Amino acid sequence: MEYGICNLGSIPARAEASDQSEIVTQVLFGEHFEVLQQEEKWLKIKLFQDKYEAWICQKQWLEITFSEYEELSIHSFPVVSEINAMVTNVNSGNTIPVSMGAVLPYFQNGQFRLRNEQYSYSGSTASNNTADVNTYATSLLNVPYLWGGRGPMGIDCSGFTQLVYKLLGHSIPRDAYQQAELGETISFIDLVEPGDLLFFDNQDGHINHVGIALSSEEIIHSSGYVRLDKIDHEGIFMEQNKKYTHKLRLIKRVFGL
Numbered sequence: 001m002e003y004g005i006c007n008l009g010s011i012p013a014r015a016e017a018s019d020q021s022e023i024v025t026q027v028l029f030g031e032h033f034e035v036l037q038q039e040e041k042w043l044k045i046k047l048f049q050d051k052y053e054a055w056i057c058q059k060q061w062l063e064i065t066f067s068e069y070e071e072l073s074i075h076s077f078p079v080v081s082e083i084n085a086m087v088t089n090v091n092s093g094n095t096i097p098v099s100m101g102a103v104l105p106y107f108q109n110g111q112f113r114l115r116n117e118q119y120s121y122s123g124s125t126a127s128n129n130t131a132d133v134n135t136y137a138t139s140l141l142n143v144p145y146l147w148g149g150r151g152p153m154g155i156d157c158s159g160f161t162q163l164v165y166k167l168l169g170h171s172i173p174r175d176a177y178q179q180a181e182l183g184e185t186i187s188f189i190d191l192v193e194p195g196d197l198l199f200f201d202n203q204d205g206h207i208n209h210v211g212i213a214l215s216s217e218e219i220i221h222s223s224g225y226v227r228l229d230k231i232d233h234e235g236i237f238m239e240q241n242k243k244y245t246h247k248l249r250l251i252k253r254v255f256g257l
Helices: 066-073 130-138 157-167
Strands: 002-005 010-014 023-028 032-038 042-047 053-057 062-064 084-089 095-099 111-114 117-120 197-201 207-213 218-223 225-231 235-238 243-253
Touching: 002 066, 023 042, 023 053, 032 066, 062 066, 130 157, 157 207, 157 218, 207 243, 218 235
Parallel strands: none
Antiparallel strands: 002 032, 002 062, 010 023, 010 053, 032 042, 042 053, 084 095, 084 117, 111 117, 197 207, 197 243, 207 218, 218 225, 225 235, 235 243
């Protein structure tokens, strides 16, 4: 069994071991994982953060030991809160662009490390303060929707909610239907508080969309791009076309945000 960590800005993770396969998620800088299977050009991995399984390219990872994996797994590390940032490999002098959500293992006094490589970072890190839900969520306004995306260059609906919660210090699953299993159910839209997760279903009754409440009347979500829309007991109402676009199924309060 092997283990690894992302030492690039982000790694595309695919449904199958093929360049033509769809990207189902992304591995962000500093996130670690278990290697489940190896092929000539591909690795099947399971991310520690959300247990998501997908395939990554053999050229896009840094191997770590089991003891390093275990050590990384028992700690909570600072997370980059800037939309776009840079880290510098002190050993080589190379700089690496990273995005909001990147993890900085063993970060202290502007320094952190991946294995035996020392890095520096001078930007801001997440506050882990639940009162900042509005600030973090709205900082991603107008980021384009991207299936499988988890960052400010492109993000899907559940990647958006997962990233905002990560910045608030909470780890939640990757997909909307998994996130819907968390927390306390809120029965009425009038009782919604900022940070509550709102879930929506399709004609078959399957949850296929999620967003974050900013109030009992406003939602921020990734649909075409990260946007603000009105919300009521029926669902999401878009002012531009004067119609409901998503049918409300469930409201959840997670971690008492």
